[in-house]
Amino acid sequence: MVRIDEIESDVFRLSIFSTESGFQYNAFLVRDEEPLLYHTGPKSLFSQFSQAVASLIDLKQLRWISYSHFESDECGALNEWLTIAPQAEAVTGIVGAAVNGDFAIRPIRSLQDNEVFSTGKKRFRYLRTPHLPHGWDAGLLFEETDRTLFTSDLFHQNGDVEPLTENSLIDRFKEVLQNSQGPFSNYIPYTLHTEQMLRKLADLNPKTLAVMHGSSYKGDGKSAIEELIKVMQQM
Ligand SMILES: [Fe+2]
Numbered sequence: 001m002v003r004i005d006e007i008e009s010d011v012f013r014l015s016i017f018s019t020e021s022g023f024q025y026n027a028f029l030v031r032d033e034e035p036l037l038y039h040t041g042p043k044s045l046f047s048q049f050s051q052a053v054a055s056l057i058d059l060k061q062l063r064w065i066s067y068s069h070f071e072s073d074e075c076g077a078l079n080e081w082l083t084i085a086p087q088a089e090a091v092t093g094i095v096g097a098a099v100n101g102d103f104a105i106r107p108i109r110s111l112q113d114n115e116v117f118s119t120g121k122k123r124f125r126y127l128r129t130p131h132l133p134h135g136w137d138a139g140l141l142f143e144e145t146d147r148t149l150f151t152s153d154l155f156h157q158n159g160d161v162e163p164l165t166e167n168s169l170i171d172r173f174k175e176v177l178q179n180s181q182g183p184f185s186n187y188i189p190y191t192l193h194t195e196q197m198l199r200k201l202a203d204l205n206p207k208t209l210a211v212m213h214g215s216s217y218k219g220d221g222k223s224a225i226e227e228l229i230k231v232m233q234q235m
């Protein structure tokens with residue numbers, strides 16, 4: 001079952017809790033003149049996610065499908081979405097489009113670091129963040145008009161948690177990282193460039209963090225990311 005919550009005006013969080021994984025898979029639908037889906041979900045969840053999106057927009061109107069990095073939950077169902085939505089175009093960073101574009105059934109639009117594109121009333125900035133959360137191709141989207149940062153796997157939390165909270169996510173994120181024996185050991189690498197990239201994200205002053213696994217956060221996004229830096233440095 002997909003739970004749908006509007007976490008920011010016309011930004012819908014679509015969430016499926018997996019008992020097998022013990023955490024949620026969240027996709028985000030931005031309803032605008034040119035609707036945008038962030039994260040496709042894996043193929044196994046396509047039918048549930050597509051029905052949820054169809055309850056919000058006409059699937060034939062879906063214009064953009066974006067994702068942070070090449071992984072099943074982020075973009076595994078891309079071709080299913082491209083098939084069901086003939087006007088849709090995938091959009092991701094220049095590395096992702098060049099290195100992994102071959103798997104998509106239609107060309108992928110590539111974005112440079114800091115490139116901005118509009119979907120109507122919303123405006124998205126692409127931030128290249130190699131190896132953050134992971135993968136050479138990784139990047140994040142920031143919606144500038146409402147200051148929403150789509151964080152992908154950053155701030156991952158386990159459990160079937162609330163859609164949106166004003167409480168700090170950091171303790172829950174720590175739990176995921178600290179489980180160093182499990183599959184999430186070395187989940188998010190900390191490189192020489194990580195702090196600088198996170199500071200750049202903090203300086204965007206996000207008001208909402210749209211998190212892929214777990215609750216989204218509303219509040220002082222800058223402080224939340226600064227806390228994240230400290231936690232990641234200690235891991
Ligand atoms: Fe990931």
Ligand SMILES: [Fe+2]
Nearest residue numbers: 073074153212
């Ligand atoms: Fe993910």
